[in-house]
Amino acid sequence: MRLLNDMALFVEVIKANSFRGAAEAVGLPNSTVSRRIAELERRIGLRLLNRTTRRIELTEGGRLYYERCRRIVDEARLAHEEISDLVDNPSGLIRLSIPIDFGVVYLAPLLAEFAERYPQIQFDLDLTPKRLDLIRDPVDLVIRIGALPDSQLIARPLGTLQRNLFASPSYLARYGVPSSPAELLQHQCLRMLDAPWILHAAEQKVSLPIQGRYLLNNIGMLRRLALLGQGIAMLVDEMIGEDLAQGRLQRVLPSWRAEALPVYAITETRLVPAKVRVLIDFLSEQFNSK
Known part of the structure; x- marks a missing residue:
């Protein structure tokens, strides 16, 4: 049992990236954490960490040992949580990005x-589009949209978000309503990426090297500029429902659709607590019911 506890403590040290952070997380003195990690290294006959005054780094053997320890600790933690599953009452804090x-x-x-x-269940919400390090960052679940970079993280598809083209009535009155995808090349297009727009209609597919004065990385700003008559934007239908209902935005080229965006639930491991699992299942259910 002491070995398992020390393995769990070692995992906490790596996640906190410091002895002090791990000590605060588990409620032990900093000196006790340092001593127990040193004892663990002596017990297994392997240096796990390179220590400096400012940081700690895993050795090659330490990294292998950490991956094994993390899986073992996750299994042990889930064994305890399955007891609460029996009464079907997930609880606790979900840290969600x-x-x-x-x-x-x-x-x-x-x-x-x-x-x-x-x-x-309580929530600690971190609203950010940035890529996170789930080993270092204190997050249980990350929701991200679009293609994901290759990694060792576990990405579960939740569903897709349909995108279409929209513009304000003022923009269309001033510059005209495009009647074909090719006419978009003569319009101001609000871009999230410096890449062609790909549109579909039945069996047709076109790729358009659209142009525009604005290149953005924020959906809220994209929507706002479209509302201000600055151009045609590719937006997610569900996120502008009120704008459409109030007539602030209008669909452009309604027979053509943009490619849908995949939405993923990302975790560090497949073994997630009940509170996280029920949230993933709930979100997947909601996406698939739309």
């Missing part, structure tokens, strides 16, 4: 519904 505009417009009402269903 979500893109800003997607979270505010799309996920907020879903989280409110989930909170009603599971009143014993």
